[in-house]
Structures are given as structure tokens and as C-alpha cells.
Amino acid sequence: MGQTMNGFHLPPYARTMGMEVDHVEDGGVPVIAMDFAGRVQGRPGFLHGGAIGGLLEMAAHAALRAELDRQGSAFRIKPINISIEYLRGGVEERTFARGEVIRAGRRVANVRVEAWQGDRTRLVASSWMNFLLAPPKEN
Structure with a gap:
């Protein structure tokens, strides 16, 4: 299992990228944070777009899992697609992301995510992510 805070588990990918649950x-709803480091650098002094995308995806998963847990649902989460808008370059500082579940139906969920550094009103990126909600596996 990944790092945990208040019961939220991040997968090994998130740990490898230096992500953690900053607060709830x-x-x-968990806020996921990622510190700037060589492993997430793209061009000198800036975050790589893939690292930002990974952070957005982890925040979407965390927000949806929190909502499903709140509802008492054991659905498995399967990503369908993600659409990312890169709004400005991420620089050498801590980056945060938080998802908001817009809809969690019986088969599909839609999550909006925003990422920022320092000033929450100046977004680095935003995204929409859609998930298929599958019944839990039976053992």
C-alpha cells in the first residue's frame, strides 16, 4: 500500500513521484502534494507535464475514493479518460491538487481536478477525469 493519511492510500507510483496526502x-477530500525534484523536472526549472498529469490523476482517484467511501460503496474505480488543460508552467515549488466529484452515478463518475502552487487562484493545470464504476471483485 502507499502512504496513508486519515485512511487514504496512495499507490506506489505516487510515492515514486514524491506525492503525499498534504491534508484533508x-x-x-484529500489534497495531494508533490515537491519539486529532479524526478519531476521537465525543461530546466519547470515541472514536466507528465508529472503534473500524474498528480491530477492521483487527486482525482483520491477524491472519488473518498466520496465512494463516504457513501459506503465498494465500487472498483477504472479510468476511462482524462482531459488536461495546462494553464501555466509549474516552477520549482510544492504543487497541490484537489479533486471534486461532480457526479458519481451507478456506472460512471466524473471528477474535476485543479492543481496550483502557492496561490490557489492561479492554477497550473486543471482536468476532467471520467471513471467506470465496477462492482467489487468476488473472491
């Missing part, structure tokens, strides 16, 4: 907001 608004009824249990």
Missing part, C-alpha cells in the same frame, strides 16, 4: 478538506 471539506468533508474528507
